[in-house]
Amino acid sequence: MACTVRYLLLIAMFLVSTSAFAAHLTYEIDDTGLRIQVDFDNGYSNVNTLKLDKSFVVSFETNEPIVFNQEFWDMPVEKLFVASDDTRKRLITDFAETLVVPEIVSQPKVLKITYTFPKAAKAADPVVGTKAYARMIWGLLIILAVMLGIFWVFKTYFKRQVFTDIPGTGRLLGKVDLDIRKSLYFYELDDKIYIMGITDTSMNLIEKVTDEDEVTRIKSGFAKKTEFVNYMKFFKRNPGIKDEVEISRNSISERLKSLRKR
Structure with missing residues (x-):
């Protein structure tokens, strides 16, 4: 019985120590960009980046476990998640259309990654006002005058041609x-x-x-x-x-x- 209690205490201490040294990831996202911060207890090292077709990967070495998986709707970013390969961790950001290269700031026990989304093209202001309406009305009047002139010419010409162009x-x-x-x-x-x-x-x-x-x-x-x-x-x-x-x-x-x- 005493041995069993001892083993349970050792397992609990291991779990507490493991959770105490886990990295913590937080993020903020809006129309302007995605801001990610990873806080470590013991730190990290060997930061590398990899640019894919529509994904950007930030990898680093750490002994601290980190688990994260988040999907987004109606945003330039579709998914943000962490893949682990033993001590090598990969923070992967999937984009919906256009890939964005982030700004990475490495500090002791803190890794900051900032994606700035490109600004949408501003629609041109519609041309409205008295001048615009006047131009539109004048254009319609000119088109109407041209059509009436063509109608009169054809009517007069073909009326005369009835008698001048009869074969024979x-x-x-x-x-x-x-x-x-x-x-x-x-x-x-x-x-x-x-x-x-x-x-x-x-x-x-x-x-x-x-x-x-x-x-x-x-x-x-x-x-x-x-x-x-x-x-x-x-x-x-x-x-x-x-x-x-x-x-x-x-x-x-x-x-x-x-x-x-x-």
């Missing part, structure tokens, strides 16, 4: 303006004359003249361009009689109706 041996004889935006176009193609009504929004075939006498009379009327009345002589059934009647929009419309009925 055709030609545009002329036109008669009925209103500000309403006109009659006379187009000769082969031995026929096409009378087309054109507005800003539509184009319609009013009449196709195939009679040779009528075609000749229309062409002869457009050949004389000294007076507006000469454009409309083809509407009269008796071309030999001199016409001095003033032609109005109403008379033109009535004549067109008679042409459709023939």
Whole structure:
């Protein structure tokens, strides 16, 4: 019984002495960096460093046991832990993305390791204010003006090309303006004359003249361009009689109706 008590006392004294001479690790971490301090009772020696892909290792010699393992979330450091190989201890810091080389300060019985995190790039201040809005509005107005100009050019160009680019041996004889935006176009193609009504929004075939006498009379009327009345002589059934009647929009419309009925 006495021997058993003696052995237990020896084991307890060994454990107390071992724990009394254990190294102690503390740390602080924030957005600016990670600060580590290892306090020793008897001291340490032979400090070395090793830089890996995303890890930095600080190793040292000590007889004092040290156990530490800590993981981090949403920080540049993922994990901090100690690996032991007999008296050789390795303090390993794993980084999430960019490896940081620490500043190491060796003091008697104290080892200090400081990792300073790189500062995040500051986002550029947004350009706001009256000038910015004015530039934006002017840019939109310029784009709108360019689009309207292109639309007008295409509209005018293609409206004219309807009569000038028809394939074959055709030609545009002329036109008669009925209103500000309403006109009659006379187009000769082969031995026929096409009378087309054109507005800003539509184009319609009013009449196709195939009679040779009528075609000749229309062409002869457009050949004389000294007076507006000469454009409309083809509407009269008796071309030999001199016409001095003033032609109005109403008379033109009535004549067109008679042409459709023939």
